[in-house]
Structure formats: C-alpha cells, structure tokens
Amino acid sequence: MSDQGKGVTALGYALLGQISIASRSGYALRMVFETTPMGSYSSSPGSIYPALKSLCAKGLARTVGQGRGGRYEITTAGAELLDRWLRQPVTAEEVARRLDLALLRFAFLMAHPDRGLTHAFLRSFETATAARAAELKAFLDTEPGAAMPLQARLAVEHGQRSLETSARWAADSLRRLTAEQGE
Incomplete structure (x- = not known):
C-alpha cells in the first residue's frame, strides 16, 4: 500500500x-x-x-x-x-477482528462501477465467515474449549453461530443479486 x-x-x-x-x-x-x-x-x-x-x-x-x-x-x-x-477479499482474520470493516466495504460497493466486485465480495465473505465459524467450532471441540466455563463456551458459541448466519446471509444475498440482475 x-x-x-x-x-x-x-x-x-x-x-x-x-x-x-x-x-x-x-x-x-x-x-x-x-x-x-x-x-x-x-x-x-x-x-x-x-x-x-x-x-x-x-x-x-x-x-x-x-x-x-x-x-x-x-x-x-x-x-x-x-x-x-474495496477490491480486497474478505479473510477469516478480518471477520475475526473487524467484521464491521468488511461490511462497511460491502456497503460502499453499491456505488462501485464494477458490479462484479459485489459478487466477489459476497463469495469471499461467505468463505471467510464459514471458515472462522468452523475454527470456533473446532476450538470448542478441543480440550481447552471443552474445559472452559459454561458461560465462556456460550459466548464462543454465540460467535460461531453469528458467523454461520453471516455465511448464510452472504450466500442468500449473492443468489438474490444474481436473480435481480438476471444472471
């Protein structure tokens, strides 16, 4: 940069x-x-x-x-x-640390002349959020995760489920945009 x-x-x-x-x-x-x-x-x-x-x-x-x-x-x-x-792909690290910035990029893509960037963003967002959710699930299935106090486990589960929902949102949004644009 x-x-x-x-x-x-x-x-x-x-x-x-x-x-x-x-x-x-x-x-x-x-x-x-x-x-x-x-x-x-x-x-x-x-x-x-x-x-x-x-x-x-x-x-x-x-x-x-x-x-x-x-x-x-x-x-x-x-x-x-x-x-x-705006052209940066979304990464699992980004969704772990600054999901808000990824979604800010998505919001500004509406004004970008390259409509394909929105599709690329949604594909990378879905991949990254699903990957991070899988990392959290895998952590919960390990000894350190299983040994966490219940309230801490529930907090990690919230993050996992939120990311799974975000991945589904990205896939659904891509389908809806594709249908609207007749692609």
Missing part, C-alpha cells in the same frame, strides 16, 4: 466512502454518522474533523470552498486507495 494509505483508520475509510459518493460538508458527514446505521462511527466533531484533516494531509481528500459552503471531496489518490480497499 502506498504511504498515502498508511494510517487510514476505519473512520477514514468511512469518510472516503461517503465523499466518493458525493462531496459533503463536515457537518453533513457528521449527520450521516448520527442519523444512519453508520452511527457506530463517532459523529463527534472531535473525531470527524481531525480524521478529515488527516485525509487532506495525506492527499486523499481536499476541501472545496470555504465557510458554510465548504465541503470535502475525494482526490484521485483517495479514489485509488478506496478502490484498492
């Missing part, structure tokens, strides 16, 4: 995705995070504005206009970085 992509946070990718769809003011970006399911990202000015400043410093975004009419837009370098991020 280029130096420009180093240090881009989850919030940074969320902001790049939003301004790739349409240039927006900082306030409008804050409202996206405050009024949509993207609320897991902070809508605080103390989070949004430093993240935007960092994206601008890296050459991934720029400001257009000033004052109330000012807004942020993605640069060519930002669009290239976002494209590389």
